[in-house]
Amino acid sequence: MALHHDLPPLLALRAFEAVARHLSFIKAANELSVTQSALSHQVQKLEQHLGKPLFIRRTRAIDLTADGQRYYAEIRPALDAIAAATRAQKATPSTTVLRVGLLASFATLWLAPRLAGFLNRYPHIRVELLPAIQLANVAAAEVDLAIRYGKGDWPDVQATRLMPEVISPVCSPAFKASQRPNGPLLMATSHRPFEWTDWSAHYQVDLERHPRVMLHDYNIVVEAAVAGQGIAMGRHRLIERKLQDGSLVEAFDWPPYHSEIGYWLIAPHGRASEAADCFSQWLKATCTDA
Incomplete structure (x- = not known):
């Protein structure tokens, strides 16, 4: 099976990683220089792609679901590797x-x-x-x-x-x-x-x-x-x-x-x-x- 069939939308993946790291839509939006609304839309897009919620949304805080914690732990090393490879090519x-x-x-x-x-x-x-x-x-x-x-x-x-x-x-x-x-x-x-x-x-x-x-x-x-x-x-x-x-x-x-x-x-x-x-x-x- 071709790799692209399993890859999620990459913008949505980047948005999820930032929100999961900060546990804050506000901080993640500031880091990525986007609006909270746009960031939330990207996260929802990823959740729809996976068919499950990744965050527990409360009035003044958010937490990762068990699936969200597992997904974040698994994708973070891959994103770090991509970033390191990109830096090596740019320099x-x-x-x-x-x-x-x-x-x-x-x-x-x-x-x-x-x-x-x-x-x-x-x-x-x-x-x-x-x-x-x-x-x-x-x-x-x-x-x-x-x-x-x-x-x-x-x-x-x-x-x-x-x-x-x-x-x-x-x-x-x-x-x-x-x-x-x-x-x-x-x-x-x-x-x-x-x-x-x-x-x-x-x-x-x-x-x-x-x-x-x-x-x-x-x-x-x-x-x-x-x-x-x-x-x-x-x-x-x-x-x-x-x-x-x-x-x-x-x-x-x-x-x-x-x-x-x-x-x-x-x-x-x-x-x-x-x-x-x-x-x-x-x-x-x-x-x-x-």
């Missing part, structure tokens, strides 16, 4: 592709202005920056390396501290002049809002009266603060220029907090590739000089 023999997962804010505000130094030194290495809120899976080779913001407590990876962060609440000069006692706190979407938790615990500040505004990415948080929309937790290494030019100022009278939070290089266990080793050494040296 020319003289060029090495290095995929780095990181937050868009770190890429935009810190790494991108410095990346030319690496590219000039290693012109044969093509760096692909892959911004994502969730930690990319270096262990499964979704990326070669990752750079993350946190405390270094990610499981199953090698985490090397690159540099610490200094944090303090900041806002626009106009917002501070308005003397709003309980202004909204602008927060980047995160399952662990540790920077606000750590800062308030350190200075024993009760933030319960401040409303929260959740924004998709820290870049948006910074721009919203500059526009006078509320108070952001300033990550000083990322907002250094805005503090220098006065578009952001300290929101409160407490000094900046030197926390345990920082930026970490995430690598899989085992021997690194030459490209990953070159980038790691360059990045560590650049962070030391920053």
Whole structure:
């Protein structure tokens, strides 16, 4: 029997894999840059092709059915193999592709202005920056390396501290002049809002009266603060220029907090590739000089 008779619609398969991995239609739709409606349609198309449901749909959550879990476990290695074969064909023999997962804010505000130094030194290495809120899976080779913001407590990876962060609440000069006692706190979407938790615990500040505004990415948080929309937790290494030019100022009278939070290089266990080793050494040296 010809292979194509058993193959499901490939777009539907890609949609199923993303939803099964995230257990979220919203996150999967954002990753694939499609609408939730289009994603749901593709998943339903696959379910119709198989003749059975793959997800248990609840009001605010979804889970895989037993058949869905089994199907996901069986197709994921095949999709990884296809991705690896495709990457190998795309890279020319003289060029090495290095995929780095990181937050868009770190890429935009810190790494991108410095990346030319690496590219000039290693012109044969093509760096692909892959911004994502969730930690990319270096262990499964979704990326070669990752750079993350946190405390270094990610499981199953090698985490090397690159540099610490200094944090303090900041806002626009106009917002501070308005003397709003309980202004909204602008927060980047995160399952662990540790920077606000750590800062308030350190200075024993009760933030319960401040409303929260959740924004998709820290870049948006910074721009919203500059526009006078509320108070952001300033990550000083990322907002250094805005503090220098006065578009952001300290929101409160407490000094900046030197926390345990920082930026970490995430690598899989085992021997690194030459490209990953070159980038790691360059990045560590650049962070030391920053």
